[in-house]
């Protein structure tokens with residue numbers, strides 16, 4: 001097991017918004033963390049990324065307690081992509097790629113669409129291009145664990161499919177991925193498993209196929225429709 005989370009609680013200003021979170025991710029697995037608005041998906045991810053300090057529970061990474069800041073975790077092979085895409089808007093696409101742990105050549109091989117955009121400031125890329133840039137930069141560094149928040153936010157399904165394709169390929173090459181999503185059907189199609197969060201607690205888990213086949217009420221309440 002690459003990542004094992006037990007009894008995790010985290011929140012803001014002393015108030016827990018997620019509680020009793022137990023989850024695990026193996027090498028090369030794509031795992032979706034699903035749930036409606038405000039369920040606590042981002043909060044869980046921030047605790048795993050080292051941005052928020054858990055109030056209880058433990059996070060084991062390669063069987064050892066995971067501690068340290070976002071940057072220390074990055075050095076241990078954990079890459080985090082925020083909802084905003086983690087792109088520096090004033091830096092060019094090329095400069096953004098150079099900030100990654102991997103080579104620019106590897107990043108462009110993953111997303112050749114970025115080649116004509118190398119001189120453009122990140123802030124002038126479309127939403128989909130910014131997500132490609134963030135993902136290219138992250139995956140070129142061959143992380144062991146990728147934590148990615150709301151990949152599909154505001155993007156056309158075709159672009160989401162393209163991004164998910166690259167995520168699946170990275171997982172098949174060994175990267176473990178935890179992907180937070182509100183609209184889940186597309187993400188579940190490339191996921192090995194998923195967990196559903198509701199009001200700060202896990203309410204369901206299973207394989208992608210099991211969650212997709214779950215009852216209409218669960219699907220519409222927690223998996224979104226897309």
Ligand code: ATP
Pocket residue numbers: 012017035036037038039040041042043044182
């Ligand atoms: P969304 O899909 O809307 O991003 P989410 O499942 O990611 O939802 P979180 O962003 O983790 O949910 O939010 C969980 C709860 O924590 C919400 O009630 C939210 O209002 C609250 N919350 C989030 N950020 C903060 C903060 N900085 N300070 C206080 N409360 C916060």
